[in-house]
Amino acid sequence: MEIKDLRYFVAAYEAQGFARACVALNTVQSNVSLRIKELEDVLGVSLFVRHSRGIRPTAKGDVLYLYAKRVLELMDETHQAMSPEKAA
Amino acid sequence: MEIKDLRYFVAAYEAQGFARACVALNTVQSNVSLRIKELEDVLGVSLFVRHSRGIRPTAKGDVLYLYAKRVLELMDETHQAMSPEKAA
DNA sequence: TAAAAATACTCCATAGGTATTTTAT
DNA sequence: ATAAAATACCTATGGAGTATTTTTA
Numbered sequence: 001m002e003i004k005d006l007r008y009f010v011a012a013y014e015a016q017g018f019a020r021a022c023v024a025l026n027t028v029q030s031n032v033s034l035r036i037k038e039l040e041d042v043l044g045v046s047l048f049v050r051h052s053r054g055i056r057p058t059a060k061g062d063v064l065y066l067y068a069k070r071v072l073e074l075m076d077e078t079h080q081a082m083s084p085e086k087a088a
Numbered sequence: 089m090e091i092k093d094l095r096y097f098v099a100a101y102e103a104q105g106f107a108r109a110c111v112a113l114n115t116v117q118s119n120v121s122l123r124i125k126e127l128e129d130v131l132g133v134s135l136f137v138r139h140s141r142g143i144r145p146t147a148k149g150d151v152l153y154l155y156a157k158r159v160l161e162l163m164d165e166t167h168q169a170m171s172p173e174k175a176a
Numbered sequence: 177t178a179a180a181a182a183t184a185c186t187c188c189a190t191a192g193g194t195a196t197t198t199t200a201t
Numbered sequence: 202a203t204a205a206a207a208t209a210c211c212t213a214t215g216g217a218g219t220a221t222t223t224t225t226a
Contacts, residue, residue, distance in 0.1 A: 001167065002090050004191090019205055031192055033206055044172040050206060052200035059176030067166040074162060075089065078155040084132040088147030092216095107180055119217060121181055138181060140225035182223065191214080198207065 001042065003075060006068040008035045009047065013065050017054030089127065091163060094156040096123045097135065101153050105142030 008025060011032075015021040018032040025032065040047050047064060048055040057065065080086070096113060099120075103109040106120040113120065128135050135152060136143040145153065168174070 001163065002092065004090065017205070018207095027191090028193060029206075030194085030208080033208090035191085037207085043167075043170045045170055050199085052203085052205065054205070060170065063169055063176050064166070067162070067169060071159065071162055071166065074155070074159050078152070078159065079089065079131075081151055081155060082131045082133055082148065088151045105180070106182095115216095116218060117181075118183080118219085121183090123216085125182085138224080140178085140180065142180070177226105179226095180224085182221100184221080185219085187216105187218085189214105189216080191212105193212080194210085196207100196209080199205085201203090201205105 001039065003071070005035060005039050006071055008032055009039060009064060010068050010072065012036055012048070012055065013057055013061065015054075016056070020054070089130065091159070093123060093127050094159055096120055097127060097152060098156050098160065100124055100136070100143065101145055101149065103142075104144070108142070 008021070011021040011024045012018055015024065018036065019029045022029045022032050036047065045060045046058050047061040048057055096109070099109040099112045100106055103112065106124065107117045110117045110120050124135065133148045134146050135149040136145055
């Protein structure tokens with residue numbers, strides 16, 4: 001599980017669909033579909049149920065969303081702490 | 089900055105050298121050297137000073153180490169929360 | 177001068193893009 | 202019937218390995 005996977009997941013979760021998520025991710029619907037599928041495969045859990053108007057998170061998906069937001073937030077803090085202007 | 093980058097960095101930091109770090113990372117010295125260099129490039133900061141017996145962290149390197157450990161720990165928690173046996 | 181880091185290269189896996197098909201309301 | 206997800210395919214970037222050179226205490 002890499003940071004980029006979590007960004008894909010969060011975008012899909014918040015957009016409630018892969019087609020809508022891909023614009024925020026600067027990519028294409030098929031890639032979002034593939035990456036989420038691979039994330040589900042590697043974790044061994046289902047994160048979304050697919051329907052004809054988009055997606056709905058599973059219970060596991062809801063849990064991952066909370067963790068993913070924390071991870072991404074911490075990564076942002078890390079980037080800020082590493083900014084060259086900022087003294088160590 | 090991806091999770092794998094942080095793993096490389098932490099291993100190098102703790103091993104105090106790229107050559108020693110690569111065994112824990114199941115890779116090769118040259119890859120550790122390259123990945124750390126790219127991490128420094130993308131962040132725009134120096135993380136280690138190189139010497140003839142290994143590496144010594146810079147002040148920025150010390151700061152990143154603390155953040156990196158937190159990120160990796162949170163990722164471990166995330167994985168555990170996502171384990172299929174565990175109910176959501 | 178010796179241990180470790182940097183560099184140059186090759187190779188392959190995988191992420192990204194295009195086009196199309198399938199699914200579900 | 203239509204909007205969205207899945208699939209198939211191609212391409213290119215970049216991560217991993219090998220071999221060698223450079224650096225520094």
